Amino acid sequence: MATKIDYSVLAGDILKNVGGEENVSSVVHCATRLRFMLKDHSKVDEDVIKKLPGVITTVESGGQYQVVIGNNVSQVYAGLPNTLTDDSSNEKASGDKQEGSSTFLGKAVDIVSSIFAPVLGPMAGVGILKGLLAMAVAFNWIDNTSTTYQILWAAGDAFFMFLPIILAITSARKFGANVYTAVTLAGALLYTQLQAVSVNLNGEIVSMTLLQFFQEGGDVTFLGIPIVLQSYTSTVIPIIIAVWVQSLLERQLNKILHESIRTFITPLIVLVIMVPLTLATLGPAGVWLGNFLADILQTAYDFSPILSGILIAVLWQVMVIFGVHWGLVPVFINNVTVNGVDPLKAACFPAVLSQAGAAFGLFLRLRDPKEKALSGSAALAGIFGITEPAVYGVTLPRKRPFLIALASAGVGGAIIGATGAKVYGTGAPGLLTLPIGVDPTGESNTIGWLITATLVSFFLATIFTYFFGMTEEDIAANRAAREAKGNDEESAHPEQLEAPAALTSTQLSSPVEGTIVPLSEVNDPVFSGGTMGGGIGILPTSNKVYAPCDGTVKVVMKTGHAYGLRTADGVDVLVHIGIDTVKLGGEGFTSHVTRGQEVKKGDLLAEFDLEALKNQGVDTTTIMLVTNSAQYPAEPLTSSGEIRVGEPVVEVGEKETTSA
Known part of the structure; x- marks a missing residue:
């Protein structure tokens, strides 16, 4: 069951970790993000903020520190102190200077986003209302000379007037x-x-x-x-x-x-x-x-409606990531308010719905319950115009689905440009704002092409992501989800890996280059006593650690110092970098694999700062154990000498069986 989030508490936690109220020059919010102007960015504890329940990710752009929340951003904003969110709080004293980006582009983005972000919600609402009224007139559901229509039109048109x-x-x-x-x-x-x-x-x-x-x-x-x-x-x-x-x-x-x-x-x-x-x-x-x-x-x-449609559709989400899309917002609004029509914003609809489609494709394909739930909720939010959960939480981290979505958006943008589809109102592109593609005068009939282009991008992204958008990590996680029964032992001790059921006779190669240290001489009684299993120690002379066998990554310690692999035959192998290195909290370690990933012998598992560890007096002896040696006896092939990566160092025997 999902944990209920207290948004007032979340607001306080975010404020605390951006340096407190005294470090905030101003804060506004748009549809999905809190946008902070900070006095000192070095006071931000970004790692803590990203881990807060309810926070999707953080972005720095245009001099703003942006905390991406999603649909509930207004509730988090309401939990901030009144001194920051009251109208008067943003009326700075005459001598105040707000800090931000020193570049012209950064300042321009900050100005435009701060001015338009607070009004995008009402602007989208009245844009939808005007679109629905135009649709009602087109289908003869209402007479545009009736007072009912005129009153509703006043509600929709007053905002723009x-x-x-x-x-x-x-x-x-x-x-x-x-x-x-x-x-x-x-x-x-x-x-x-x-x-x-x-x-x-x-x-x-x-x-x-x-x-x-x-x-x-x-x-x-x-x-x-x-x-x-x-x-x-x-x-x-x-x-x-x-x-x-x-x-x-x-x-x-x-x-x-x-x-x-x-x-x-x-x-x-x-x-x-x-x-x-x-x-x-x-x-x-x-x-x-x-x-x-x-x-x-x-x-x-x-000059080229098709090329313009493709470029806007493909680049829109990229611009959103960096915050520079705000430069086009005034142009879109100006076109609608002055000319009554905008041929450019129409291409944003395929851009948005393609990201939703990519997330939906992953939802259909993924088997891990948490990943599936994340993809499904992100797809739903994207359909209604909120793409941050899909982009930051699903497609961009995997890269391939994000690129598929961009390509799918380009197809929709080409259709928009080729057919001359336009919009006649403003609002965040999404399912509910499609009515702004209805011409209030009834002279144009391109709403069908706008819908077609949007659906084409959505389904292309869904289909291609389903078949080609899975990363190796996703494939491995799917396989693990089918085989495992809820193994969530990432933070547990490596020796707690579940028992296998297969039998084998194989060799494990050296995960690092260095000098062999017999396990009995390792400066740790748990390792040297053999209670965790048989294996070998190696005093490394290089800073890279490689997979000693083919298998699935079952454990990746958050500190990056230990990795657990399982072979296809069920042998559980632990690679532990250094003695008592967990106390370093991950400093000096870089992981190159994730839990559930399939690896081959010789694939890079991790890197570590060998010299820094030595300077801190850390014993860098790297241990390789078979943690289920009770079932699979493990014996070193040699007890001394230099060893290179990939050379066999441990023999794993056939599985031993015991009588009942």
Whole structure:
């Protein structure tokens, strides 16, 4: 039965091991990750964090320390102290400096992710709602002139209409600006196109918005300075730029003004300066920049829709791993909010569902209950758009399924590009967000191709992973799962390996290069007394340890100092590096095999720092024993001299039987 996780406790454990509250400049969360901006990354105890129940993995990208949780990230975030998660906690003092990546790319990724991550949930929700409404109209389930439709459409469309206000909040938190001043600034931009005012148009006093007045040929000026008005509903970049400049202005004003008047005089001066400045320069520049970035990608798409579809589909999950996918998010949103359609994001659907398909393929093939459960839950999360459990927990560690998923995504991306499939809303790609591929106007009918491309990628990844995605470790684990009865003795003493049932006569080769030491002379009474079995000791002169026989790895000590193998005939062989080396806690040891893996004689088991062990006064004598010598007598072939890797050193006799 799965252990129930206390997310408040998990939040406290994570915070403690990132250096405590005093080491956190800011923290936000997206759909699956806690994203920390830390003052000192050296204070992080990453090994502890990765082992916490509920933590999938950790990632450092864009100056952020990211803890991948999965679907329950919001519950962990809620368990963090209010001083970190309250709105006010992210409004930094004027002199504060948040540390992060010193590179331009790192800073850009950090800024974009911090601004957009908090709003992706609601954005996906309203995107799905608009897609479902479009589908309902297409199938004549609802009349788009009915008030029911209009009310639901308002619920879905309001987010995008007032997007500058929403982004003003997250931008202010990121840049350390006053949130409420930023919201007022964004509201002023929208006011010019939403609120009717009295203006003099060609000698006649009329009531219209300033934007309509400008579009009708009226002159809009501020203190004689001409202003080119734009539509700011649904825009992204203008308000981000404006709030950034606002934060710089506030910082300077707060240094100059006395604290007794700072609370109300700073917002007054900021609004008097920023509203006309934004309308005159920053706003139009932001609109131009957003359209420019979109035009670049659109030009690439126009040059070769198929190639663009393939590249986005193949590279999307790679970009997600490194966090640089945030650079495309504003372009996707800009395309939808300005043009009402985006031909680029459609290729992300095959990218996401192919990872889910690869995890599902492993779920169908794996036999180990824990691995099967992990793959199944990761596949389910991936189907609904959350790929971190699949990528970090299942496909990427095995490499082959991850690459199969990328190739499968490329096929889906090619279909997207070839058929011109598009999306008309925003949201994390997944099963529930497929409705954003429905054209609200009914002019396009590419939703079928979007679904087809997504399903093709999913099933290709599933099928090819099922047949070709298993690693040697997975194959060995499957074989062990069929034969074993729940042997979980990885942390047990090697001598506790279960008894075999076969008989053999064979030779074991030397696992290391060095000088032979008779077992009776080994400086450990447990080994030298023969209580653990017969065998031999070798004083190593090299730092690599190899398999002395063909077999299955049954024990890999977490400290990397001991390995248990079982031959096909049932002989249990222990290779123990050094005397009392368990106390080193794994320092100086590197494992090259895992439990359940099949190995051949001469395969590399481990490496160790021979000189470091000697400098610490550690006895490096490496022991090789047959731990079930009571059934399989083991005798050394020689008692002295130099030995090379692969040379026979122990003879294992036929299995001895005892009468009842």
